[in-house]
Amino acid sequence: MTAALKPLARPASLHRSVQDAIRAFILDNTLRAGDALPPETDLARQLGVSRNSVREAVKAMESLGILETRRGSGLYVRAFSFAPLLENLSYGLLFDLRELAELLDIRRVLETGLIAAAMAAMPPAALAALGRVVAEMGARADQGENFPDEDRRFHQVLFEPLGNRTLLTLLDVFWLTYREATRHVDMGNPDPVLTYRDHAAIHAAVAAADVEGARAALDQHYAWIARRLELAQAQLRPDEEGPPGAAPVAG
Missing domain, CATH: 1.10.10.10 (Winged helix-like DNA-binding domain superfamily/Winged helix DNA-binding domain)
Structure with a gap:
């Protein structure tokens, strides 16, 4: 009844x-x-x-x-999904770069901690797809172009073998939030060649089944992003608490 x-x-x-x-x-x-x-x-x-x-x-x-x-x-x-919660989270993080930096720390720990499992689960087709994404990055870098979409795809392909949709959504939250933040705050233009080399190093370690090398390459990649966030925070006025839409103050 x-x-x-x-x-x-x-x-x-x-x-x-x-x-x-x-x-x-x-x-x-x-x-x-x-x-x-x-x-x-x-x-x-x-x-x-x-x-x-x-x-x-x-x-x-x-x-x-x-x-x-x-x-x-x-x-x-409706089927349960973290998506609405995470969409609100990504919006809220735009209001405080410190919280965005904290999310970066979480992503850094997730990726370096799960890379061994991802490599163990990665089929040859996924490794080949990862190589194609890196090649696309290299071609764009040679033209002096940034490649945010390829960057996003790289990390998705890297961890898709785990079959953890929530993890992939969490990774996307940082990517979307960080990209939106760069539209409001001057974080310095990333050198596309250096960004390409970071991802090429990760791919090379994964292809060589070098777990420690892949973990170190990921850690170096995120250390560089963390440094950019630190510099962006330093440019903002000390009393600024609102969204990062205000013009940054030169350091």
């Missing part, structure tokens, strides 16, 4: 109470990803609130990745 929704009192933040009631309904009925919820009109009637209150709560839960509305079909439980 389906557990019923309970009518709500009318607190100041009604839509939050509606969200809590819908969450409880999902749990009480052990609904899974893809399972349907009652229509909004039924939810409103059972809760004793207006349809607008239900619609507001549903929109909030959609933004959190809990529910999804399918046009012409109805309201459904």
